[in-house]
Amino acid sequence: MNRAPGMSVRLKLTLSYAGVVVVVGALLLAVVWVFLLRYVPDQVYFRPGPFMPSRSDLQRAFLPKAALALAFLLAFGLVGGWLLAGRMLMPLTRITGATRRAAAGSLSHRIRLPGRNDEFRELADAFDGMLARLEAHVGEQRRFAANASHELRTPLAVTQILLDVARNDPDHDSGQLVERLHAVNGRAIDLTEALLLLSLTEQRSFSREDVDLSLIAEEATETLLPVAEKRGLTIETGGDPAPTVGSHALLLQLTTNLVQNAIVHNLPDEGTVWVTTGAPAGIVTLTVENTGKELDPVLVATLVEPFQRGERVRTDHAGVGLGLAIVNSIAQAHDGTLTVEPRPGGGLRVTVRLPGTRE
Known part of the structure; x- marks a missing residue:
């Protein structure tokens, strides 16, 4: 299928991780800011001399630091999310590579994903099992095709020999030739009908x-x-x-x-x-x-x-x-x-x- 290009899963996960980190950091800073607004009085006195900072002073002091903290969390989330997503998606990369090899016709390889059981291991094991069944089925079909070709070639070769004999020997008994050709042709028909029946049953295209x-x-x-x-x-x-x-x-x-x-x-x-x-x-x-x-x-x-x-x-x-x-x-x-x-x-x-x- 032809599809428009889009972001990779690794990039999507990176942005998701970074977004979660930034949102959590912003919520934490918001809680701190609410705490300052609620519990810090409008004027603060320090002895021996009076010092009267206002809430606008706190705002000018807090917001730049908060913005800097959010920028740091964003950078940390992007870098860390990129590395974490790459590590998490590494098994999927192996599975994708194995799938492409199978699509190219190679059915003998296996993923054999190491580690403890999880969703990726289950997917890899299921894919290995599918490859094993496909390899066995393809091998069976190849043997069947070779055997069928051999079996069909035999009556055709016999028919050719009988016809060559009849052509080179005009005095040959035509009645005996017809009987032998009838027997050989009957065997070829039986084999063809058996092959068609076998194909019909494998496709399950019949009424019940x-x-x-x-x-x-x-x-x-x-x-x-x-x-x-x-x-x-x-x-x-x-x-x-x-x-x-x-x-x-x-x-x-x-x-x-x-x-x-x-x-x-x-x-x-x-x-x-x-x-x-x-x-x-x-x-x-x-x-x-x-x-x-x-x-x-x-x-x-x-x-x-x-x-x-x-x-x-x-x-x-x-x-x-x-x-x-x-x-x-x-x-x-x-x-x-x-x-x-x-x-x-x-x-x-x-x-x-x-x-x-x-x-």
Whole structure:
């Protein structure tokens, strides 16, 4: 913003300090003058000879000294106020410098203001905390952008190779080429839609309504039941009603992603997926568990990051690597939390907690 230049805060404080000193001094001199007028008689006699000073004589003697005293107080207030204001505003100067560095793009520095706790220390600590969160967020966004670019580049590169092969080999089977191009293009579309959904949830630009998470869980499991049966898996659902407020479409996407991940990352056959809902103590919960291999807790902690897959290998059903990242983003957009932990005996347990509503 373009603003007209004005006095600095240090100058304002200096003038304020000096003004207070001069006003207090003037009041003190006024009290002294009133005392002289009230208690000193109009004529004063000193023995052995008479001496008769008048009040006008006192005035001529007092006022120059009072003016000199006020001038001294003004000078003292200006000098002392300037030094005191500079000392008081020194932490603010450090904070301003740190703010300018942050505005220039440097997020790694911290103020770390020394001394005991006061308003300036609280401001500096809050600013340091904000810088730490911004640095982490920017780093996460950079990693996400790099991963997204890599993931998008892969199907585009495959498409380019297939087209080059078809152009250089006219006798190549066009039907097989079309099928492979269709699969690669489908993967690119899925990734683009996942990125758009992730952006939508982070912006929280969606309408909210009363929904029952248990009904949404039933809808998702019914949709994915043929996929589970094809892979020889069993889906078991249960639990209590789970009323909450949110987007039906996004919560359905959340549940579908969890159930689909539980199906894909399961035992080759005779595996099981458990989907349960509840509302203990006014908190709506959705828990999805599945059988599977033993998982390293360190690896499990990274699964909510974008483009992370449980076994870190690509399979035909690996998806685009944004399943749990989207689930986490949807949960946060609904003021909820996501917990991912290895299941005893193998597999994964994922729990989503959302604020409940009173029926």
